[in-house]
Amino acid sequence: MKNIRNFCIIAHIDHGKSTLADRLLEFTGTVTQREMQAQLLDDMDLERERGITIKSHAIQMDYLYNGEKYTLNLIDTPGHIDFSYEVSRSIAACEGALLIVDAAQGIEAQTISNLFLALEHDLEIIPVINKIDLPGAMIEEVKDQVVDLIGIDPDSIVLASAKEGIGITDILEAIVNRIPAPVGDPKGELQGLIFDSVFNSYRGIEVIFRVKSGSIRKGDKVKFMATGKEYEADEIGTLRLKKQPKDVIECGDVGYLISGIKIAKEVKVGDTITHLLHPAKEAIKGFEEVKPMVFAGIYPVDTTEFEDLRDAMDKLQLNDASLVWEPETSAALGFGFRCGFLGMLHMEIVQERLEREFDMTVITTVPSVKFFVNLKNGGRVAVSAPSEMPDPNSINTLEEPFINAQIITAAEYVGPIITLCMDKRGLIKNQIYLTSNRVELTFDMPLAEVVFDFFDKLKTISRGYASLDYSLSGFRESHLVKLDILLNGDPVDALSAIVHRDKAYDWGKKLCEKLKELLPRQQFEIAIQAAIGAKVIARETVKAMRKDVTAKCYGGDISRKRKLLEKQKKGKKRMRQIGNVEVPQEAFMAVLKIN
């Protein structure tokens, strides 16, 4: 145990975590140059394309130092705000962390929140300033930021360029010398912390865990303490570049377990593995059920593809346990699913994976958060879709979730960011200068405003130099209303939204205008209305199409024209009929891009 080092990497997106991980594998000889593929640990295409890590992984390396062999377990962590719980469990499996800071960018909000998580777990922090080769590197300034933040000796900061291979040996030596060996009772009852799982279509779910106490042997009968499910350890081993089966995983080490688990939901990150016959007295602390924050409907564009979509969702859930869904019916969109996501990025990823991996074309409806409605009769109901809103006459009050949002940015963007947050019904709580040019702003804001288009806007107004982290602070009463959209008098349920009363008019007007742009003209006039209850608050009109006929149709025009009309026909097939109005799918997406 004394030669094991468990560590993770804390970094902001794009600060070079994946590249550094690749270098560590290369320097320890875990992979050869030939096997090297950029961002080795990110094996989903989507991850590699987006340059971000969605799903965390673990890998074991051997490192020879001063004549001794050390086992280094690198526990990779997802770097996005939506996945902070997974990060916290990965951190709980480590004794140390590499804090990677981009020499040109400095510390970001997400890095700080993860750093605090690591400090809470008493992890040894090894700060690494990466990308020191960049022309824009501000090494001294970033050093100051790091010193300010964790009160560390500036000399203990490692300077590196993962891309150029600079400082990698320093990092490896720091890992061995500074990160403590794991502690735990090798003879005690088994406690294995599940911090990740990987879906394998042939062998079921691979559970990735860290042994906190005791040890696990191949063939052991085990139990997951939170779910109460029992399994047999068919195969255990360590994760190298490939899986390496072993007979035993000792206390302090990291390994995988395969026992034919088919349902991803049975494997919960944070759960504790113990022996069935000699169970641990208690589970490892910190387990939480992951709760979705954002809800939206997902519908097949082609209504006949509902069953295919169900299949795809089932398969997707196999390796995305945080995705929850149930069937839902919409008058406008037909049969589909109400889904719960960890956040907006998670929602986008699910949508993209459905399209790429399962070739499904889907419509996603306006995302919503979970509200609580206090009824006049004393009842209290949760609402996570506009369609679930009770009759307005029965409502006493409405509550919506609020968050504590931390934004770190350059001083020059403070003004516009404050304006943006106030526009999003935020209240500024605190403003701290981390350095002369980096400011941390804290806001109290409704979550509903953040899940929408906040992040994109924040990035735009700060030219990418702002980072965001948030945590739920509780539910508070709000003046919320359900806004409906009607086409020639027929409500379009898929376009309804729950919005703050003060914003309803603006929202309604913009949505009507956007729909006017997107609805193709038909042989009759179309009235687009926005309404709260029976009260119409905005209206636009799409004029009837009077003439739609090509002027010329000679030899050279026929192919081109036929293709154009075929395309129109295809487009029309994807339209939805609301009353007598044909609505293209873009109209349902329009809400997402209203500003």
Place this chain on the structure above:
Amino acid sequence: MHLYFHIPFCKQACHYCDFHFSVNLREKDNLVKALLQEIELQKNYLISKNINSIYFGGGTPSLLQPADFELILNKINTHFQVSSDAEITLEANPDDINISRLKDWKTWGFNRLSIGIQTFNESHLKFLNRAHTSNESQTAISKALQAGFEDLSIDLIYAIPSDNNEIWKLDLATALKFPINHLSAYSLTIEEKTVFGKRLQKKIMEPISDQFSAAQYEILIEYSAKAGFEQYEISNFARNGKYAKHNTSYWKNEPYLGIGPSAHSFNGENRQWNISSNGAYIKNLGLGKIPFTKEILTLKEKANELLMTGLRTKWGANMNELATLVEIKDEEFERTLLHYFQKDFLLLQDNTIHLTEKGKLIADRISSDLFFT
């Protein structure tokens, strides 16, 4: 069987035109050589050598010199049998028409002229960037008639931006006072790769409103009918049954061979079109190759073309013919047909579907809806 020649040269570019042409006339002789070469290479493209119509379009074919025509027509006569009653049309611009040329054209066998008038209004002519005046147009029509071109067609453009319909009414009245037997009238269409297209993109020009175009279309229908013209295709009108044989062949899916850059050919099964570049065309033919793209039509595509082109004409789209290509007992097809019958956009006569007057205004929408996928 029909022959089409694309003569890709113009004196100047009209602001609305997206046909293939060049204002660089230096390559003209080389191009004529290439055309001759292409005739040679394609002489067996059509299943029959009997030619019922020849059409010289462009571009501006009236820019060709007597020697050019002589070469091309001789080549045609070497490889094809042009029937004695064949329709041989030349597209001509008013500014190229004079008595001596008319005489030449007549001598070589042209028996039909299609004159690009577009409008008789001076400011509209300028707006379109045409190279002639209204007077030249009227003189050209008179001279052509005097020269014995009984089969005379003129092209007009409507829905040219204007505060009212008066100019259009005047254009029609002026055109219809001539004893012509054919009229083509096109709604101004803004194509992407034209001056108008660019203006639209830069928002210095408004799109043509369909209300405006529809109003002028209705005036067109009214005036042409009064003058004894029959609308035999959406944009084509004839008196005394003088339908354009060549153009009608496109709508009746008859085979045609197109010669010249950007020209399309159709052999009854496949369609192919030559490259839209004079330079590349000349160069390839110099090497004995024809640079073209080919499209093999599926049965559904053939059915869709039958619907698209057939419906535009007075002959309609015949269901028996359609049934040879696709399964017409199709639930969606029948539902769509019924919908348009009930709404009085389509009617069925002798097992042939036709557009009603109302239907003609939205012909594209209707055929697209009827398409087989």
